Amino acid sequence: MALGVLALALGLTALTLAHAEDVPANPASGQSQSLNSGQPLSHALPPRVEILSPENEAVVEGAATLVSVGVDHLPPVPAGCAPLRVILDNQAPIDIDDPAVPLGLPNLTEGGHFLRVYAIDGEGRMLGNGEAFASSRFFVHRRDFQNALVPGTPWLTVNDPAGGTLFTEEAGKLGLPSAKLALDFLVQGEGASECLIHYRLNHRDTTVPVGKKIVWNDLKAGRYTLMVELLGANGLPVQGIFNQVERTFDVQTPVKALSLVPVPSSAAATTPAAPASTSAGATSAAPTAPARTAGPKKKGE
CATH class of the missing domain: 2.60.40.10 (Immunoglobulins)
Known part of the structure; x- marks a missing residue:
């Protein structure tokens, strides 16, 4: 049983799981189906994520901390894909490429913070068992009510x-x-x-x-x-x-590489073909295409 080290804390009390792509197989048991196949997880032993530090309810001195986690039985992912993700408070997820390397969280504000760490499959989707998700609440310098769950209510x-x-x-x-x-x-x-x-x-x-x-x-x-x-x-x-x-x-849209082969001067000029027409009244369920922006947004922003 290989335990990696990464970072976060608190065991998750997952009573009922509900995913965007799956209805729980048995809501009363807290088990849900696999996100990618719609079938129960086929692993001999279910993936498990445990937050080792910071410990739940811990008070951290300083504006930075290291998050460490232990993991077991993570499913294989393709090269270049992260097996874990971390969410601090309500920010965007951060990929964790190596569970054995602690994750640094710099520039933390004073007060309460909520950490979530969870395993993902090779397509970046959350796994369908509760043990593959863990959470931790910790504080910087002082205890307060920031970033706290509301008791007795579901959360997203x-x-x-x-x-x-x-x-x-x-x-x-x-x-x-x-x-x-x-x-x-x-x-x-x-x-x-x-x-x-x-x-x-x-x-x-x-x-x-x-x-x-x-x-x-x-x-x-x-x-x-x-x-x-x-x-x-x-x-x-x-x-x-x-x-x-x-x-x-x-x-x-990816930019295609341009051919550097010169075109013979004798080549006749051609006129691009007109785009194919579509039937009148055709509709699409997709959102209306937005206006282009000046530059791309960096991953994780």
């Missing part, structure tokens, strides 16, 4: 989109370059399976039950702003600082 963790830049495929809908993106999230706590997810992508609002698969199939190049909010069964926002998450990401 958004994994993807994490921010940064996505790249379009060669040809999407109607033959135009576009990107595909799935919303990957986790809802934990009492009443999680009864919640609703309300999201707004570039001013287009949608509300769906927890467990509903949410995929955007035809994102054109541009900048997108996403807001995800947890609602109760009554349709009202669930109280808690972590129950509304905002992320910004860019979609770009």
